Amino acid sequence: MRQLAAALLAVVLLSLCALAVGRSPVELLRILTLGSVGSRFAIEGTLLKSIPLLLTGLSVALAFRAGVWNIGGEGQFITGAIAALIASHLGVVPAILASMLAGAVWASIATLMRLWRNAPEVLTTILLNFTAIHLLGWCVNGPLQERSAQYPQSDLAGASLPVAGELHAGIVIALAASVASWFLLYRTAAGLRLRATGLNARAAAWAGINVNAQLVRAMAISGAFAGLAGGIELLGTTHRLFERFAAGYGYSGIAVALLAQLHPLATVASAMFFGALATGAGELQRTAGISSSIAVFGQAVIILLLILFGSWRSRD
Amino acid sequence: MKRTAVIIVTALLAVACNQKQESTSTPTSAAPAPKSVMHVGLLTPGSINDAGWNALAWEGVQRIQKELGAEVSHQETKTPAEILEGFKSYGAKNYDLAFGHGFEFQDAAKQAGAQYPKTIFITTSGNTVAPNVAPMVFELEQATYLLGIIAARESKTGKAGLVGGINLPSIASTFLAFKAGAQSVNPKFEVKEIYTGNFDDLGAAKLATQSLINAGCDFIFHQANEAGRGVFQACQEKHVRCFGSNKNQNDLAPDVIVASAVLDVPGAFVTVAKKVQSHQFKPEIQYLGMNEGIVSLVWNDKLKPAMKPETIAEVEKVEQGIRSGTVKVPRGF
Numbered sequence: 001m002r003q004l005a006a007a008l009l010a011v012v013l014l015s016l017c018a019l020a021v022g023r024s025p026v027e028l029l030r031i032l033t034l035g036s037v038g039s040r041f042a043i044e045g046t047l048l049k050s051i052p053l054l055l056t057g058l059s060v061a062l063a064f065r066a067g068v069w070n071i072g073g074e075g076q077f078i079t080g081a082i083a084a085l086i087a088s089h090l091g092v093v094p095a096i097l098a099s100m101l102a103g104a105v106w107a108s109i110a111t112l113m114r115l116w117r118n119a120p121e122v123l124t125t126i127l128l129n130f131t132a133i134h135l136l137g138w139c140v141n142g143p144l145q146e147r148s149a150q151y152p153q154s155d156l157a158g159a160s161l162p163v164a165g166e167l168h169a170g171i172v173i174a175l176a177a178s179v180a181s182w183f184l185l186y187r188t189a190a191g192l193r194l195r196a197t198g199l200n201a202r203a204a205a206w207a208g209i210n211v212n213a214q215l216v217r218a219m220a221i222s223g224a225f226a227g228l229a230g231g232i233e234l235l236g237t238t239h240r241l242f243e244r245f246a247a248g249y250g251y252s253g254i255a256v257a258l259l260a261q262l263h264p265l266a267t268v269a270s271a272m273f274f275g276a277l278a279t280g281a282g283e284l285q286r287t288a289g290i291s292s293s294i295a296v297f298g299q300a301v302i303i304l305l306l307i308l309f310g311s312w313r314s315r316d
Numbered sequence: 317m318k319r320t321a322v323i324i325v326t327a328l329l330a331v332a333c334n335q336k337q338e339s340t341s342t343p344t345s346a347a348p349a350p351k352s353v354m355h356v357g358l359l360t361p362g363s364i365n366d367a368g369w370n371a372l373a374w375e376g377v378q379r380i381q382k383e384l385g386a387e388v389s390h391q392e393t394k395t396p397a398e399i400l401e402g403f404k405s406y407g408a409k410n411y412d413l414a415f416g417h418g419f420e421f422q423d424a425a426k427q428a429g430a431q432y433p434k435t436i437f438i439t440t441s442g443n444t445v446a447p448n449v450a451p452m453v454f455e456l457e458q459a460t461y462l463l464g465i466i467a468a469r470e471s472k473t474g475k476a477g478l479v480g481g482i483n484l485p486s487i488a489s490t491f492l493a494f495k496a497g498a499q500s501v502n503p504k505f506e507v508k509e510i511y512t513g514n515f516d517d518l519g520a521a522k523l524a525t526q527s528l529i530n531a532g533c534d535f536i537f538h539q540a541n542e543a544g545r546g547v548f549q550a551c552q553e554k555h556v557r558c559f560g561s562n563k564n565q566n567d568l569a570p571d572v573i574v575a576s577a578v579l580d581v582p583g584a585f586v587t588v589a590k591k592v593q594s595h596q597f598k599p600e601i602q603y604l605g606m607n608e609g610i611v612s613l614v615w616n617d618k619l620k621p622a623m624k625p626e627t628i629a630e631v632e633k634v635e636q637g638i639r640s641g642t643v644k645v646p647r648g649f
Contacts, residue, residue, distance in 0.1 A: 041408065045401045150443065150485050150649055151419045238396040242420055244361070247395040282398060285391040286405060292363065292392035 006309035010302045017301075021294065028288060035283020036276035042283070044166040048237065050275030052077075054174045055229035056253025057271050058181050059222045061262040065185060066218035067198035072110060072125025073226040074250025075132030076103040080227025081234040082139055085241050088234075089158035096173070096231050103227015104220040106132065111219040115212060121219070129250065137243050144241060153242040161236040168236035177225060181264035184221075194218055226250060255303050277302070354386040354593050357406035357414040359393045359421060368541075373417040373440070376585025383586060384593055386412075399424040407432025413592045415440070415585065425449045436592050438602070440581075441486065447599050452584055455605030456562070457493035458638050459577030459613045460537070461645045462631050463559045464497025466574060467535035468505045469627040470557070475506040476535040477528030479547050481515035487539045489648030490561075490577070494537055496646050501630075508533060512543060521546035529554050537561065548573065557619075566616040574623070575615045584610045606639050 015025035036046050056073045063070035083102030088095040110128060113119040137152075139145075144154045161168040185191040196204040197214040205211045229249060234241065256274055260266035281295035356377060364374035374390060381388045389406070393399045399416065403424050406414040413436050416425055422444040425437035429449040442451035467476040476498060478491045491509055498505040508528055512520040521543035525536055529550065536558040538547040544561065548569040551558040560566055560576030584604045591597045604610040613635065620628070637643030 041404070045397070048397050048401075049395075152484075153420065237400075239423070244394070249395075278398070279401065282391055282393075282401060283405070286357065286389045286402065289389070291365075293365075 006305045009309075010305045013301055013305070014298050017294070017298065021290075023288065023290070028284065028290065031284055031288050032280035035287070036280030041166075042279060045279040045282075046272065046275045047167060047171060048275075049278050050271040051168075051170045051174045051236070052229045052233045052249045053252055053256050053274050054268060054271035055177060055225050055232065056249050057256030057260065057267040058174075058177055058253075058264055059225035059229070060253045060257035061260065061264055061267055062181055062185070062194075062225065063218050063222035064257060064262050065198045066194040066214055067201055068215055068218045068222065069120075069122045070107060070110070070125050070219060070222045070226075071122055071254065072107060072128050072223070072250070073229075073253045074246050074248070075125070075129035076106050076223045076226035077230035077233075077246050077250045078132040078136050079103060079106040080230030081241060081245055082136060082144070082230075083227070084231035084234045085144065085154055085157050088160075092159040092161060092235060095157070095159055095235055096228065099227045099231020099234075100224040101227070103230065104224040106227070107219045107223025108216070111216050114215065133246070136241065136245060140241050140243055146240075151242075154240045156239050157234060159235065160239055161232065163236075168232075170232035170236040173228070173232060175268065177228065178264050178268050181225075185264060190217070226253070229253075258307055259303065274299075354380075354384055354413070354589070355406075355409070355411040356380050356386045356388045356589060357402070357411050358388065358390045358417065359399060359402045359415065360390065360417045361393065361420065363392060364390065370417060372581040373415065373585065376582035377415070379582050379586050380589045384589055386589065386593075396424060400427060403428035403437060404431065407435045411435050413438065413589055415588075419451075422451070436597055438588055443601070445599055445601060450597075450599055450602055452588060452602045452604055454579055454581075454584065455603055455611055455645070455647075456490050456577055456579050457645045457647055458605045459579075459611050460490040460561075461493040461497035461500075461638070461643075462613045462635060463537055463575065463577055464494040464499075464507075465501055465631055465634060466559075466623070466627060467494075467537070468498035468501035469630065470574075470623060471505070471534050473532045473534045474502065474504065475508065475531070475533045476537065477525065477531070477533035478507060478509045479521055479524045479528070479536065479538040479540055479544075480509065480511040481521075481540040481543060482513060483511045485649045490539055491537075492648045493645050497634075500634075512540065515541040515543055518543050518546035518549070522550045525550035526554070529556050535559070564614045566614065570616060570618055573616055574619050575613055578612045578614050580610050580612075584608070606635065 018025040018028050036042055056077060059073050080099035080103040084095040084099040087098035106128060110121045110124040113124045114121050140152045140154055146153055146155045161170055185195060193209045194214050196209055197211050201211050252274060256270045257267060260270035277299050284290040284295050285292055358373055358377045360370040360373055362370045364370045377388045380386050391402045393402050399421055403414055407428050416439045418440055419442040421439045422442040425439050426444050426446055426449055429437045429446050433448055435448065437449045439451045441453060444451065478494060480487050495507040498507060508531060510524040510528060512524050521540045525547045528536060534556055536547060536551055536556060538544045539561050540547060547558060551572045552569050557572055557574050560573050562579050564576045564578050566573050566576055587604060587608050587610065588602055606612065634643055638645060
């Protein structure tokens with residue numbers, strides 16, 4: 001019932017907003033829906049945007065399940081992409097593996113600081129985001145800049161993911177990662193240990209679980225997923241690096257994971273929902289002249305209400 | 317639980333839409349645009365309320381709407397996926413013209429251009445050209461060349477200083493032209509450059525300017541955007557003459573700014589749209605300079621009388637030469 005109330009309230013609030021800017025809410029809803037799932041073009045756009053969201057969402061879901069607050073998806077996304085670009089000259093598979101490794105290593109810096117000096121990972125992962133953003137800026141203005149050295153961007157990657165129409169193979173990898181995460185968390189002893197640590201680290205320690213080992217593991221897997229998201233975005237969509245490469249996918253992953261109640265399979269639906277919202281918002285801007293700030297505002301209203309009315313911390 | 321909510325919202329949206337679809341048929345997304353009116357789309361990398369780069373593009377598109385009676389559309393695109401989708405969406409709706417406001421739009425323009433040959437895709441700066449894809453390149457160098465001439469003619473020390481933000485090709489190129497202009501007058505004229513490394517640190521720009529003044533420069537030109545105000549502050553304090561860039565900045569420090577190198581970005585959009593409307597578009601780099609009315613040198617009327625008449629006459633003569641093509645202004649890229 002609460003979800004129904006949330007959904008209704010979201011519709012009512014957004015309708016009021018539409019009326020406030022002098023537009024018919026029904027018309028705007030129609031454009032939003034048509035623009036996100038109304039045609040093959042729209043559906044492909046939605047799926048394409050869901051791929052990085054799904055992976056960063058999984059990254060957050062896994063970490064949060066283990067009680068590790070990895071807010072550093074953005075930085076891991078970036079380092080993953082940088083590594084993928086460098087390794088892309090060896091082929092697409094090495095590039096993907098390199099992106100996962102780089103994401104895991106970047107995240108593990110925060111783990112080390114936590115284990116060594118008990119530095120809270122919420123803080124260190126956020127700070128590592130800024131470090132990665134500047135690392136990327138240096139790379140595309142320096143060692144990785146295109147050979148003609150005209151613009152702050154890299155040359156095209158040496159390899160790219162196989163494509164089918166508008167979509168690239170990243171969607172298969174992302175879905176596989178989602179199933180693998182679910183299997184790990186809910187069908188293996190290692191997953192049980194991760195979840196037990198997340199539920200109550202002290203109780204888990206009493207039960208004989210090495211809590212620090214869980215921290216190391218969760219952070220590395222989480223970082224690997226965020227890095228993979230960056231690698232896939234590079235190899236499938238952008239094919240080159242530039243300064244604003246991450247575009248907030250790392251942070252959006254947090255909303256995606258929370259909306260899915262940190263469940264790896266629900267994350268698929270959640271990522272697609274966010275992908276659809278973003279794609280529909282683009283159509284709203286193009287055909288209805290609704291400014292991007294209003295479209296983003298609408299997304300925020302929906303997310304807030306769904307989180308407000310749902311108990312996302314319900315534990316199973 | 318949460319999924320239920322998501323499903324319900326989606327279902328509600330779908331229901332609302334289906335109802336509307338039956339009752340009315342407003343010409344929106346799916347219907348191709350009728351050919352009688354020109355349709356122009358714009359993709360920007362940021363908000364059009366930024367009072368800067370993106371606002372200029374939006375102003376240009378609004379002028380196209382007003383002057384050419386075109387229907388216009390805009391989308392803010394932050395990711396390459398959004399850029400490609402925006403371009404393709406304009407192509408699918410048979411838009412005549414779609415702008416991407418930055419060099420980072422080139423790859424997507426090329427890809428969408430191959431798929432939608434009827435739409436012309438224009439990027440602001442860049443070098444990618446295809447049958448229906450071209451970049452606009454602004455020739456601000458023509459005006460900075462003239463500024464170099466003024467500096468060399470009027471300088472007492474034989475030295476001018478240049479303060480840049482980030483060492484980007486577009487900025488280095490305007491400095492190169494300034495230097496060439498100055499040395500066309502006096503081959504021994506000395507031009508010193510400092511890059512502060514960013515476009516918003518007024519303090520750093522001010523310090524750089526002070527050090528150039530201390531080194532004997534008695535004319536200062538900047539390409540530091542926001543931080544340019546720091547340059548003007550330093551020049552006002554030391555009563556050293558300087559130049560404005562990109563916009564007519566003469567009023568920012570009317571007692572020291574002699575002239576500005578002005579770039580009319582919105583006008584560039586209108587110029588290209590007119591070409592497309594009259595079917596005169598050619599797939600080549602769209603150079604926009606003085607002849608197109610996009611670049612100009614604007615004197616500060618308060619300080620112009622203090623210049624030597626020969627200086628003003630030479631600037632006018634060289635400007636004619638640039639317009640007629642007899643004077644070649646060097647470009648850095």
